[in-house]
Amino acid sequence: MTSYLIRRILYMFPIVFGVMLITFLLFFVVQTPKSMAQRILGPKAKPEAIQNWLHNRGYDKPRFINAEPGKHWWDSQFFHQMKSLATFDFGNSDATGERILNMFKHGAIPSLLITVPSFICGFLLSLGLALFFVSVRNSKLDLGGIIICVAMMSVPIQVYVIFGQWLVAVKTSYLPAFGFDMAGFSTAKFLILPVLLYTVSDLGSEVRLYRTIFLEEIHQEYVKTALAKGVSSTRVLFVHVLKNGMIAIITLVVASLPFLIMGSLVLENFFGIPGLGNLLLNAIHTSDFSVVRATVFLGSLLYLFGLLLTDICYAAVDPRIRLQ
Amino acid sequence: MAQRFLFIAIACMLLAGCSNDPHPPAFHEKRADGTPWQVSYAPFPDDPRSLDPQFSYDTLSHSIICLIYESMLQYHPLKTDPYELVPCLAESMPERISTPDGHPAYRFHIKHGIYFHDDLCFPEGKGRELVATDVAYAFQRIADPKVECPVLSTLAEYIVGLQDANAEAQKKGSYDYTKPAPGIRVVDDHTFDIVLLKPFPQLLYWMAMPFTAPVAKEAVNYYDGKTHDGITREQFKFKPVGVGPFRLVAWRKGLSLRLIRNDHYITTKFPTDGWPAEEASRYAAMAGKPLPFLDELYFRIIRESIPAWVLFRQGYFERAGVGKDVFDTAISAKQELTPEYQKRDVWLYKDAEPATYYFLFNMQDPVVGKNPKLRQAISSAYDFDLENEIFMNGIFLNAQQLLPPGVYGYQPNFKNPYRQSKLDQAKRLLAEAGYPNGHDAKTGKQLLLTLDMTIDDAESRQHAEFQKEQIERLGIEVKIEENLWATHQDKVDRGNFQFTSYGWHADYPDPENFFFLFYGKNAAPEGNNYCRYANPEFDKLFEKMREMENSPERLELVHRLNAMLVEDCPMIPLYYPVVFRLSQPWAQRVVLNPLVFSGPKYTQIDPGLRRQKQAEWNRKPAWPLAVIAALLAAAGIFAFQWSQRHD
Numbered sequence: 001m002t003s004y005l006i007r008r009i010l011y012m013f014p015i016v017f018g019v020m021l022i023t024f025l026l027f028f029v030v031q032t033p034k035s036m037a038q039r040i041l042g043p044k045a046k047p048e049a050i051q052n053w054l055h056n057r058g059y060d061k062p063r064f065i066n067a068e069p070g071k072h073w074w075d076s077q078f079f080h081q082m083k084s085l086a087t088f089d090f091g092n093s094d095a096t097g098e099r100i101l102n103m104f105k106h107g108a109i110p111s112l113l114i115t116v117p118s119f120i121c122g123f124l125l126s127l128g129l130a131l132f133f134v135s136v137r138n139s140k141l142d143l144g145g146i147i148i149c150v151a152m153m154s155v156p157i158q159v160y161v162i163f164g165q166w167l168v169a170v171k172t173s174y175l176p177a178f179g180f181d182m183a184g185f186s187t188a189k190f191l192i193l194p195v196l197l198y199t200v201s202d203l204g205s206e207v208r209l210y211r212t213i214f215l216e217e218i219h220q221e222y223v224k225t226a227l228a229k230g231v232s233s234t235r236v237l238f239v240h241v242l243k244n245g246m247i248a249i250i251t252l253v254v255a256s257l258p259f260l261i262m263g264s265l266v267l268e269n270f271f272g273i274p275g276l277g278n279l280l281l282n283a284i285h286t287s288d289f290s291v292v293r294a295t296v297f298l299g300s301l302l303y304l305f306g307l308l309l310t311d312i313c314y315a316a317v318d319p320r321i322r323l324q
Numbered sequence: 325m326a327q328r329f330l331f332i333a334i335a336c337m338l339l340a341g342c343s344n345d346p347h348p349p350a351f352h353e354k355r356a357d358g359t360p361w362q363v364s365y366a367p368f369p370d371d372p373r374s375l376d377p378q379f380s381y382d383t384l385s386h387s388i389i390c391l392i393y394e395s396m397l398q399y400h401p402l403k404t405d406p407y408e409l410v411p412c413l414a415e416s417m418p419e420r421i422s423t424p425d426g427h428p429a430y431r432f433h434i435k436h437g438i439y440f441h442d443d444l445c446f447p448e449g450k451g452r453e454l455v456a457t458d459v460a461y462a463f464q465r466i467a468d469p470k471v472e473c474p475v476l477s478t479l480a481e482y483i484v485g486l487q488d489a490n491a492e493a494q495k496k497g498s499y500d501y502t503k504p505a506p507g508i509r510v511v512d513d514h515t516f517d518i519v520l521l522k523p524f525p526q527l528l529y530w531m532a533m534p535f536t537a538p539v540a541k542e543a544v545n546y547y548d549g550k551t552h553d554g555i556t557r558e559q560f561k562f563k564p565v566g567v568g569p570f571r572l573v574a575w576r577k578g579l580s581l582r583l584i585r586n587d588h589y590i591t592t593k594f595p596t597d598g599w600p601a602e603e604a605s606r607y608a609a610m611a612g613k614p615l616p617f618l619d620e621l622y623f624r625i626i627r628e629s630i631p632a633w634v635l636f637r638q639g640y641f642e643r644a645g646v647g648k649d650v651f652d653t654a655i656s657a658k659q660e661l662t663p664e665y666q667k668r669d670v671w672l673y674k675d676a677e678p679a680t681y682y683f684l685f686n687m688q689d690p691v692v693g694k695n696p697k698l699r700q701a702i703s704s705a706y707d708f709d710l711e712n713e714i715f716m717n718g719i720f721l722n723a724q725q726l727l728p729p730g731v732y733g734y735q736p737n738f739k740n741p742y743r744q745s746k747l748d749q750a751k752r753l754l755a756e757a758g759y760p761n762g763h764d765a766k767t768g769k770q771l772l773l774t775l776d777m778t779i780d781d782a783e784s785r786q787h788a789e790f791q792k793e794q795i796e797r798l799g800i801e802v803k804i805e806e807n808l809w810a811t812h813q814d815k816v817d818r819g820n821f822q823f824t825s826y827g828w829h830a831d832y833p834d835p836e837n838f839f840f841l842f843y844g845k846n847a848a849p850e851g852n853n854y855c856r857y858a859n860p861e862f863d864k865l866f867e868k869m870r871e872m873e874n875s876p877e878r879l880e881l882v883h884r885l886n887a888m889l890v891e892d893c894p895m896i897p898l899y900y901p902v903v904f905r906l907s908q909p910w911a912q913r914v915v916l917n918p919l920v921f922s923g924p925k926y927t928q929i930d931p932g933l934r935r936q937k938q939a940e941w942n943r944k945p946a947w948p949l950a951v952i953a954a955l956l957a958a959a960g961i962f963a964f965q966w967s968q969r970h971d
Contacts, residue, residue, distance in 0.1 A: 031808070031810040031811070032810075032814065034814065035810030035811070035813060035814050036810070038810065038813055038814075039809070039810060039813075040373070041381065041474055042381050042382050042474070045381065045474045046474065046475075046476075046477045046478070046850075046851075047849055047850050048476065048477050049472060049473070049474040049476065049477070052469055052472050053472055056470070056472065095373055096371065096373050096374060096561075097374065097559065097561060098559075098562070098577070099549075103577070106577060107578075165631075165634065168948075169344050169634070169638075170634060170637075170638070172944060172945055172948045173343075173344045173638070173942040173943065173944045174344060174944060174948065175344055176343075176344045176345065176346035177344065177346070177631055177634045177635060177638070178346055178626065178631035178632075178634065178635060179346030179347075179624065180579060181346075181348050181579075183348055186348075189343070190346070234967060269627065269628065270628065270631070271631075272578075272579070272624075272625065272626055272627070272628075272631065274576070274577060274578030274579045274625075278578055279578070282370070282578070282627065285627075286370075287810070
């Protein structure tokens, strides 16, 4: 187990390095540091101002290898950026000069306020509905439920958001159409609608997935045995099937846990929630490469961490699995 | 079961207690004298990049900076034709003087009794009086390479010592603030001179911009972004301390900015002239009164236009721009408010921006650059009115010259002979250019031109297609080169284009700020003459004109420069943009000058009317609560029965 974990952690290094290399290349293929500077300083900025901006941020160094006489070969943009990321020194935002670590700290809480309740509500609701559909499997109710789930899966989240804002905020005036405020209990009024929409938008796919997992379980021999012994169908469903089905579900769910901190790009943007999703989207819009770089780095680390967690969970919940 | 119903009841009650008002409560309900505390709520499209007056060069940042800092001069908020500068921190308009060594200079006298905002950076947290060395310090910061002032090179061309101070700091790696400020001679605490290398009448406009706004050294030193005694201080660019009508009390990134009035503010009173005659009674009631009228400003950051519009409709914002998405909802075919918005008593404003948009030819291109008749032909063929109808809701103004309305030298009745959309004339000019019916007279080959455009969505692609078709009416073939904004800007900088579309928004309403775009010595990439127009006669006249004060002689020069551009046609003026804006009935707009960024300084609102309208526009029907309660109850009953059945 320990050697497996160490091996997996070592694998992370080349993967993260590859991700950062691709991000670096993609960003500079789309635009040069000069055009980033121009976008940030405005089209009227003079070449001297642009040069000064580039110099102060190290964007005037060679891209990968420094071949200038008297300079170290690693004195380049890429290696400097890799070094700062490896030491978790994210530096300052290109666009505003604010410390990126501070931006992450400020963004994480609003993101978690949306994603954690959505995750918990969505998980419990999906589980409940999936079990219910399994209990009425092969009935018209089950068929209707599946059709609704497929329809819900097919609708993009933007449609849910626009409809939700129109109905709840505009037509009936119960909740704000937009905004966020960290002000104790009144924060809740800004969270209800986004959490509801986040939960509903994922419900279709999750109910279908969990239903499939539970259906697989319900045909197992131990279920027949339990029913033959006279155990009630509710008990079989909520104790035996749920417990065994959770092995597969937990491994799926755990992988997404670290990602909760990254928030939701769409919801945060539509509702003006200053979370990490909004931060990334805005960084892309404003050509703030330093923030994009740090966010992608964080995202890739969280993803790999999620995968590692999944493997550990497999071993923890299913004694038959041993990690080697 | 009873518990479930209790839960449903509580949930419904909580929901009923919610409101769709997205704003936090104001700082106070009432002022000390018992009158209502006036708050204005406005959408703000993004976080300002920086609130450092010497660094910021974008309209968003200026919209906040100009409320916190003030400069020596300011624009009259009501006068637009022509625009007029009036004193702000200065006691009076500056005197033109000559230094003993013969340099031209301007002498400014600062008003007495102006104090910086109370702030921790000052002893005992009390703002101190503004003095001339604060202006000198601002000029030192302009020269400091670490501040990255974007207009340094422009000002260094005219102000004594600025360039040298910057060069020395670059060489040494840091700026020496112990040396006297470049170009500034402090005469006494309230008097200073700006010493120039050559005449520079445009300096007065620069003295109305935030770049030259005085800054307290204490604030820059205190807000260093470092940790002191366990407390991390903000960076100066995020914690402005000025002398303006408002002070920043909270900036929550990505969320909001809150400003409250500076109680010590005495700098400006509401103007006593310049208003339109038809609104004399409204303006006369405010004339001469101390500013600002508002107690608090709340800017909500909204990057998407639709939510901003929704909140305006609900009465939670005082104003809104009429974007394309909502244009037909709010504006009728006659360019008036639709009946729905008339019923709401909303105010509609049609603001012409001091900007010009045009086609730009690369004058170094062997085909278009060397053939004025070809450029004139393209110009003559173009039908902007049709483009305006199709793509701009018909609201933009057809441009006949480079200078937009309000800028000194603009000729309202001027008709550009090559902008009358006459296809016959265009074809004749094209034949004279050597391309009868769009084909090369020598080789017989069809002429192919490349139009470089910034294209980032379907609409901009359709727009480019329209422009292509307009020119192809001449028989020429036009190829559209699609670019992202950054690539387009890069191509324009490097001169890697044949012709393209471009625009210029006035920094200040002087013809120099437009004609310098065609000044030979200002050629890109170092300067802004992107078309690389090089006409020695134009340059000579331009150099003469830019150093003159406004006068009949200067006006004549401006008209001659205009005539040269019309005849040489390095660019085709297309339009002056017009923006439609709405204000709520309780927040009728006051400022008429688009160059004034400190609009909220002059604005007032009627909180009573706002409360009344908000209540009227946001009534909560009871049926959603009934539906939710019924659904939850039905689900509960169903679940109960189901569990009973299966046990």
